Amino acid sequence: MDSSLTWTQPGPWPMATIDVPLDGADERALVDACLAGRREAFDLIVERHRRTVYQLCYRFVANHEDASDLTQDVFVRAYRGLRNFRGQSSLGTWLYRIGVNVCLNRVSARTLPTEPIADRQFIDQDDDTGSDRLLRKERQARVRAAIAQLPRKQRATLILRIYREMSHQEIADALGSSVGAVKANIFHALGNLRKLLGSEGL
Amino acid sequence: MHLTPEEFVDAAEGTRSESSLPHLADCDRCRRELADLRRTMTVAADAEVPEPSPLFWDHLSARIGERIDAESDRSWWQAWIRPRVLVPLSAAAVLVLIVTLAPRSPSARVVVPVGPAPTVAVEPPNDSADLAADPLLTLVSDLSASMDLDSVSAAGFADPDSAEHAVTHMNTDELTALKQLLQAEMTRSGA
Numbered sequence: 199m200d201s202s203l204t205w206t207q208p209g210p211w212p213m214a215t216i217d218v219p220l221d222g223a224d225e226r227a228l229v230d231a232c233l234a235g236r237r238e239a240f241d242l243i244v245e246r247h248r249r250t251v252y253q254l255c256y257r258f259v260a261n262h263e264d265a266s267d268l269t270q271d272v273f274v275r276a277y278r279g280l281r282n283f284r285g286q287s288s289l290g291t292w293l294y295r296i297g298v299n300v301c302l303n304r305v306s307a308r309t310l311p312t313e314p315i316a317d318r319q320f321i322d323q324d325d326d327t328g329s330d331r332l333l334r335k336e337r338q339a340r341v342r343a344a345i346a347q348l349p350r351k352q353r354a355t356l357i358l359r360i361y362r363e364m365s366h367q368e369i370a371d372a373l374g375s376s377v378g379a380v381k382a383n384i385f386h387a388l389g390n391l392r393k394l395l396g397s398e399g400l
Numbered sequence: 401m402h403l404t405p406e407e408f409v410d411a412a413e414g415t416r417s418e419s420s421l422p423h424l425a426d427c428d429r430c431r432r433e434l435a436d437l438r439r440t441m442t443v444a445a446d447a448e449v450p451e452p453s454p455l456f457w458d459h460l461s462a463r464i465g466e467r468i469d470a471e472s473d474r475s476w477w478q479a480w481i482r483p484r485v486l487v488p489l490s491a492a493a494v495l496v497l498i499v500t501l502a503p504r505s506p507s508a509r510v511v512v513p514v515g516p517a518p519t520v521a522v523e524p525p526n527d528s529a530d531l532a533a534d535p536l537l538t539l540v541s542d543l544s545a546s547m548d549l550d551s552v553s554a555a556g557f558a559d560p561d562s563a564e565h566a567v568t569h570m571n572t573d574e575l576t577a578l579k580q581l582l583q584a585e586m587t588r589s590g591a
Binding site: 237240241244245248249252253256257262266269270273274277278334337338339341342345356360361378381382384385386388389391392395 | 405406408409410412436437440441443444445446447448449450452456457460461463464465467468471
């Protein structure tokens with residue numbers, strides 16, 4: 199893969215051509231390289247953001263297969279709409295927004311299976327560190343599955359607030375709602391999560 | 401009056417102090433609700449996404465690349481069936497068809513004789529002025545000026561052997577008429 203990016207530096211002196219490794223290129227340069235037909239630039243974008251996008255998708259669906267499919271959808275859609283990226287937000291935020299839309303569309307289309315949760319009660323076993331770790335993993339799986347069962351707006355709001363740490367206003371902008379609606383969704387999402395988890399899940 | 405959802409969320413997230421919500425000091429129910437909200441937020445924040453196998457990331461990138469390549473290929477031929485391309489293309493095809501099927505010389509027409517003696521009637525070009533004034537024929541003539549039979553044949557609109565086929569399948573009377581027509585045309589042009 200050709201990993202260098204070439205552009206012409208403007209200036210009063212004769213036009214100079216500078217070779218910059220594509221690996222070190224910033225987001226704008228990568229986007230421009232993609233738009234100029236450099237597919238390997240998009241490969242780098244994927245490489246940089248795939249984990250974040252996958253984690254977002256996983257939080258929506260709580261299973262690996264669908265999260266993988268959704269992640270692919272997000273990047274394919276991003277590639278298609280790369281010309282619309284204006285650079286007003288970071289590329290990561292732009293991709294995250296696409297991810298939220300893709301996930302919201304998908305989860306509204308059908309009910310997705312969540313990862314299997316061991317059918318056992320959560321028992322406090324502070325004296326056993328090995329069990330502690332196992333129990334923590336099980337509890338995390340149960341929480342992820344419960345989040346994936348929330349109504350889609352509540353789910354999206356909770357994910358953006360807790361895991362992306364977006365402000366209420368940013369979430370409102372991303373979801374096309376108001377700050378008041380965002381706060382109400384967080385409140386109801388947490389209430390529903392509590393019900394789904396039960397007292398022993400907390 | 402109990403706290404609103406907004407007040408609960410602000411208090412749970414710490415953007416609003418409890419002291420600014422005097423109702424909390426008097427209401428056990430709202431205090432419990434607030435404590436539950438905070439605990440649920442903590443539990444939710446602790447739920448990490450399990451890390452997939454290291455091989456998965458390369459597989460994922462490869463799949464994305466394949467889908468983008470497939471999409472690029474599809475968009476190439478899909479571009480051809482878009483109306484803005486298809487309509488002019490169809491119009492051009494119709495024009496080529498008209499040019500191909502139209503008589504080469506509108507001033508002369510062969511009339512195959514029915515009677516015993518073959519006769520050839522060459523219609524006088526008395527309508528040539530009308531034909532020249534016909535805008536549709538002028539358009540066709542202009543458009544077809546740069547076309548050759550090979551291009552038309554390559555486009556699939558005419559069999560390159562069709563003229564030869566027509567001649568070789570003529571009967572004796574038709575061949576005689578054609579011969580006389582050619583001789584008359586050669587005499588007229590002085591060849």
